[in-house]
Amino acid sequence: MIVGYTRVSTLDQNLGSQEDALRAAGADTIFSDKSTGKNTARPGLRRCLEHLRADDVLLVYSTDRLGRSMTDVVNIVTELQERQIQFRSLTEPFDTTTAGGELFFHICAAFAQMNGRIISDRTRAGLAAARDRGRRGGRPTVMTPERIAIARRMRADKETWQTIATTLGVGMSSVRRALADDDDAHEVEDLTPVAQAS
Template sequence: MLIGYARVSTLDQHLDLQMDALTQAGCHRLFDDKMSGSRAERPGLAKALDMLREGDTLVVWKLDRLGRSVKRLVDLVGQLHRQGVHLKSLTDAIDTGTPSGRFFFHVMTSLAEMERELTAERTRAGLEVARQLGRKGGRKRKMTDSKIASAKKLLASGVPPRDVAKNLGVSVPTLYRWIPASSQA
């Protein structure tokens, strides 16, 4: 069975062109959404995916109607493939029910994986350069060495911890994390 899915990004846009093309392609059921493709929750797509059974084909007017990122498309096609479902894009002339369509998606998968690996490699290299320059990751410490020394003096002179924390611009738990109660005396 051919199941059609159409999407427009805003309520001002119209689904007519996509719906007509899907009907002409022979889709038995049509589902649609009027929302951004970047949103993970799309009720129309969810219903279309629930209806699909092994041997069925999900038909879209254009690949970008399914999602904005290559990764999301590749993940969706992988999910469909595991279910024994094909994907057909009318304007992109792609059909994963054919050898050339499957090949195209294998190439897309490889490119997406390579991009993820390159991003991770660049991140690791950047962190290594930062370490060599003496930088440490994470947030800056709220309690500097001078604040710790001041806090110890104030606490030793009898100032309540709440007032010390407020004076230093930190919370009481942060104060206690750096100056445990046992070391205040």
């Protein structure tokens, strides 16, 4: 059985043209998704993958309809192959039912894997360089020492977490986390033994 999957990325696009092309290519059943920048859920794809059985063919108009990156596409197609399901794109040489298409898939998979390793290596190198400069990975904190001092004074004056956050222009969780971290740092300092004069 040939099973089609379609997706449009904005509400003003029409699924009809993709569906017509898939039906003309022999798709018996078609699953579809409409997604926007705010809504990236793909329940249609989930249902499609659950519907597919061994010896079926998943047919798409183009690979960017199936996944948001080549790595995403390769992962999905690899999972399909493990289930004895073939994959074909109408507008690209992706066709695991043929020797040439299978070769093309393996080349793309190798490039996706290499790209993933390059990104991983760069991330590790960047974090190592940041550690060497005395910085931790992740986003910089919005709670500067000055803001922490203000928050501590306001908290001592019995101000609510919401009032403090609004005053400083940051999220309430940022204030709570910063003061908790600051308290932990002070506890460590307090536990440091002080040398006594003999």
